[in-house]
Structure formats: structure tokens, C-alpha cells
Amino acid sequence: MNENFVCIKVDREERPDIDKVYMTFVQATSGGGGWPMSVWLSPDLKPFVGGTYFPPEDSFSRVGFKTVLKNLAEQWKRNRSELTERSNKILTALQKGVAMDATKEAVPPPCPEVMERCFQQLAHSYEDEYGGFRESPKFPSPVNFNFLFRFWALNKTGEKGAQALQMALHTLKMMALGGIYDHVGQGFHRYSTDGRWHVPHFEKMLYDQGQLAVSYTEAYQ
Incomplete structure (x- = not known):
């Protein structure tokens, strides 16, 4: 690796802003995303190739990481201009896709409307029996609970406010009772592989x- 590349490891927990930039590139160029993520940049820091997990060696269905490194080093030596041109086109398309139009017609919707849309989306995907907002795999997604508690705080006397509180509390309760919670070592696993919070993916973040x-502190209060 050191022979052909300048290797830099980024901790996505410490720098989620950097992770977001390159994950957007990987998703746009490969159709999917995930971690671990590897992205190759030109000397002027423009990504031209990216991907998620590569096995150490070639397997029946996947190219190994060593082969990827060798191929990229060879391509960079032979077709550098083609790679940089491709990178520039992709970056231009991505920048157009995320650029915001500052005209009056593109004014963001008011906050109450945005909150109502978010609530409706969560209510539509909510699973009544075991809680959560998808069938499987189920992720804890704390940001959903934070939103629901705040939506309830703004709508305490309304039916939707009560529904938001119930969705958050029931999901947190079922998570605490399920296998996604480590009842021996404490803490929550990354996600549940089934819809009942029963079988965890054995990884804690x-x-x-x-x-x-x-x-859980807000739920207790």
C-alpha cells in the first residue's frame, strides 16, 4: 500500500462530516454504501474510485483488496487523465444535485410543516407490536426518539402528540427487553437482525x- 498510495485512516465517529462527503460519492458511483469504506483520491483530493468492504484475497464472487490496489496503481500510471476526467464529471453532477436554489420559489417549507411530514413518515412505518420503524433489520435510530419527544412536547394535548409519545416509549421498552440489549455486558448492539429486537448483530457502537x-433519560423524565 505504501509503495503506491498515501494511506489515511479517518475515524467516522470523530469526523462524520468527512465520512458524509465520501459516502455520498460511493453511493453515487456504486449504487450502495456501508462500512468499512475505501475511497481513492487524486493528489488534489478528488475521489475517482470508491467502495465498501473488499475481502483480503480474491474470492469466487468478489475481487480482493490486494487486486484492487494493484489494478488502481496500474490504471493511475496508464490512464491518469481518464480517471481524473471521470472524477471531475462525477463531482460536477453531485454538486449540481446538492446545490440549493436561492430563488423565492425554492424557499424551505416552514418548520411546523416539516415536523408534520416527519411525524407522518414515522407513523406510517411504525410497527405496532414490537415498535421500531421498519420490519428488519431494525436499527435503534435515536434521532427518531429525539424527534418524537419534541413533537410530543409541542403537541401535548393533541392526539398526534400522544401517538408520538407512545411510539417512542413502546419502542424503547421493547428494545430494553429484547436481545438487542446486552443483558450481561450492558449496552445496545448495532441493530437487530429480526423484527422482534431478538437476535442482535453483535457489534456495539x-x-x-x-x-x-x-x-432513555428523556423517556424516564
Whole structure:
């Protein structure tokens, strides 16, 4: 790796802003995303190739990481101009896609309207029996709880406010009772592989623990 590349490791928990930039590139060029993520940049820091997990060696269905490195080094030596041109076209398209039109017609909707839309989306995807907002796999998604508690705080006397509170509290309760919660070592696993919060994906993320601590504290209050 050091022979042909300048290797830089970025901690996505410490720099989610950097992660977001390159994840957008990977999703746009490969049709999917995930971690671990590898992105190759030109000397002027423009990405030209990216992907998620590569196995160490070639397998029946996937190219190994060593092969990817060798191929990219060879392509960079032979077709550098083609790679940089491709990179520029992709970046231009992405920038157009995320650019905001500052005209009067493109004024963002008012906050109450945005909150109502968010509530309707969560209510539509909510699963009544075990809680959560998809069938499987189920992720804790603390940001959903934070939103629902705030929506309830603004609509305490309304039916929708009560529904928002119920969705948040029931989901948190079922998570705490299920296998996604480590009843021996404490803490929550990354997600549940089934719809009942029963079978966890055995991985714990620090940012999940911190955000869920806030969610459960707000639920207790």
C-alpha cells in the first residue's frame, strides 16, 4: 500500500462530516454504501474510485483488496487523465444535485410543516407490536426518539402528540427487553437482525450508547 498510495485512516465517529462527503460519492458511483469504506483520491483530493468492504484475497464472487490496489496503481500510471476526467464529471453532477436554489420559489417549507411530514413518515412505518420503524433489520435510530419527544412536547394535548409519545416509549421498552440489549455486558448492539429486537448483530457502537442514553433519560423524565 505504501509503495503506491498515501494511506489515511479517518475515524467516522470523530469526523462524520468527512465520512458524509465520501459516502455520498460511493453511493453515487456504486449504487450502495456501508462500512468499512475505501475511497481513492487524486493528489488534489478528488475521489475517482470508491467502495465498501473488499475481502483480503480474491474470492469466487468478489475481487480482493490486494487486486484492487494493484489494478488502481496500474490504471493511475496508464490512464491518469481518464480517471481524473471521470472524477471531475462525477463531482460536477453531485454538486449540481446538492446545490440549493436561492430563488423565492425554492424557499424551505416552514418548520411546523416539516415536523408534520416527519411525524407522518414515522407513523406510517411504525410497527405496532414490537415498535421500531421498519420490519428488519431494525436499527435503534435515536434521532427518531429525539424527534418524537419534541413533537410530543409541542403537541401535548393533541392526539398526534400522544401517538408520538407512545411510539417512542413502546419502542424503547421493547428494545430494553429484547436481545438487542446486552443483558450481561450492558449496552445496545448495532441493530437487530429480526423484527422482534431478538437476535442482535453483535457489534456495539459508542455513538449509539451515547445517544440512547439521552433517549432513555428523556423517556424516564
